[in-house]
Amino acid sequence: MIASYTRNVNMFWNKKHNPYINFFVSIGAGLNQIPLIREAKKHGFHVIGVDTNPLAPGFMHCDLKIQESIENHEDIYKKLIETLFDGRIAGVMTKSYGIAIRSTAFLAERFNVPYMPLSRSEYFINKKLMKDLFLQNNIRTPEIFALPSKNRIEKIEKKKFPIIKKPVIGHAKVGIHFLKNAADLKKHWPETQEKEKVLFEKFINGDEIIAAGIVHKRRFHLVDITDKETTELPHFVDIMHMSPSRYYHLFDEIAGIGQSVADAFNIANSPLIMEFVLDDDGRPCLIEAVPEFGGEFLTDVVIPARTGYNFIGEAIKANTDTGFKPPLRKKARNAVVVKYITGTSGTLLSFNPDGPKKMRNVIFSRIFKEIGAEVNRPETNLDRLGVIITRDKNPETALAAAEQASESMQIRIKK
Known part of the structure; x- marks a missing residue:
């Protein structure tokens, strides 16, 4: 992929005023990167954006753009080296x-930016490696099963079920299956070439929560905890926070637990998002963690709103x-609700994006699909149609406002 550069002429050539650039x-x-890019600009950094899409919306906020797949880190590095004739890389984030x-x-x-070792990054990509590291460091996590051969499925104890089948590498709840008995397991039994690509995890029927924090100089600072609701089984689509x-x-x-994760993965400085499920005793079991901002x-x-x-x-x-x-622990000033909009399968005919904007409690709204798009019943997070975020004095009134705002979008789907 050829690199494409966009320079601010004053920034790069007026060295009398800019002897050294951070x-x-x-x-x-992409669209979701814009808050990070804007915030970096606000803090005085000159931002280099990297994306394979020449029309990525975040590029318009960057001082320099490199058109390259984010997977090609060697090529990105070479192009950054070619660019850094009058500055240094002060930070790298995603x-x-x-x-x-x-x-x-x-x-x-x-570039000697304290983050975490490259070798540890694979443990956040591969969920099996992640789980193994949790267990090695005594971090409570749902049990992983090493299953017998297919002809011995019937011998698995009934109390082992339900089981969750999930891809070792994946996101957005794609490829996750709820297996309630041996018959379901037989139906979803992996082919030989697939066995290393999936894992089987004990299902815990408990409430789920998300914890968001920041690791700074190897110390974890928990910022906030949010409750999560998902669609009914057999799918696990996130529909509310x-x-x-x-x-x-x-x-x-x-x-x-956050500190244990930071220690186990040797994280120096990074956001850290953790997803938990509460077991029968009300104890948090860590499902997974990511060293980035999450979605x-x-x-x-x-978090800023609340x-x-x-x-x-x-x-x-x-x-x-x-x-x-670091964050200060304060009493709740208000409540914030994130409500995702879902629908039936069909074609998206119309919606009113301005409806929620007229409501005082709405602090954010977005539709993810275009008119004419084929939409589906929610089976993965990618099937969600849009989002409403509201703020009010308590969770009940914030939720009521989110429901009202959702209706104001007037979404029409042709089945």
């Missing part, structure tokens, strides 16, 4: 997932060593 690299320049984490770790090592969590009494325990609008919308803490801004300060301020 660059910040954003791995990815608001994406998977391979973007590997590229971020690779570049951070090359609520803050503050009903489980704030677990704050110290979850903060301790679901939690770090860029929910707590006043600039999560992305402080994570950038931690990454660039420019005056990070």
Whole structure:
């Protein structure tokens, strides 16, 4: 892929006023990266955006763009070296997932930005490696099963079910199956070539929560906990997040788990998002963790709106060593609800994006699909149609406002 560069002439050539430039690299320049790019600009960095799409919307906010796949970290590195004739890389971050984490770790090592070792990045991409590291470090996590041969499925104890089948590498709840008995397991038994690509996990029928924090100089700082709701089984589509969590009494325990994760993965400076399920005893079991900002609008919308803490801004300060301020534990000022809009299968005929904007409690809304798009009943997070985020005095009134705002979008689907 050929690199494409866009320079601000004054920035690069007026060295009388800019003798040395601090660059910040954003791995990815899509729509979801824009909050990270804008925040880095606000903190005085000159942002280099990397994306394979020449029309990536985040590029318009960058000082320099490199058109390259975020998977090609060696090529990105070479192009960055060619570019850095009058500055240095002060920070490297991503608001994406998977391979973007590997590229971020690779570049951070090359430019001496404390993040985490490249070797550890694979443990966040491969869920089996992640689970193994959890267990090695005594981090509670749902049990993983080593299954017998297919002709011995009937001998599996009934109490082992239900089981979750999930891909070792994946996101957005794609490829996840709920197996309630041996017959379901036979139906979803992996082919020989697939066995290393899936894992089987004990299903825990408990409430789910998300914990968001920042690791700074190897110390984990828990910022907030949110409750999560999903669609009914057999799918696990995220349809709602609520803050503050009903489980704030677990704050110290979850903060301790976050520190254990930071230690196990040798994280120096990074955001850290953790997904938990509560077991029968009300104890948090860690499903997975990611060293980036996560999705679901939690770090860029929910946390700032509810707590006043600039999560992305402080994570950038931690990454660039420019005056990070840890969060303060405060009483809840208000409640914030993230409600995802779902629908039936068919063709999206129309919607009214301006409906929610007229409501005082709505702080964010977005439709993910275009008119004429084929849409589906929610089986993965990619099937969601849009999102509404509301804020009010308590969770009940914030939820009511979200329901009303959702109706105001007037979404029509032709079956």
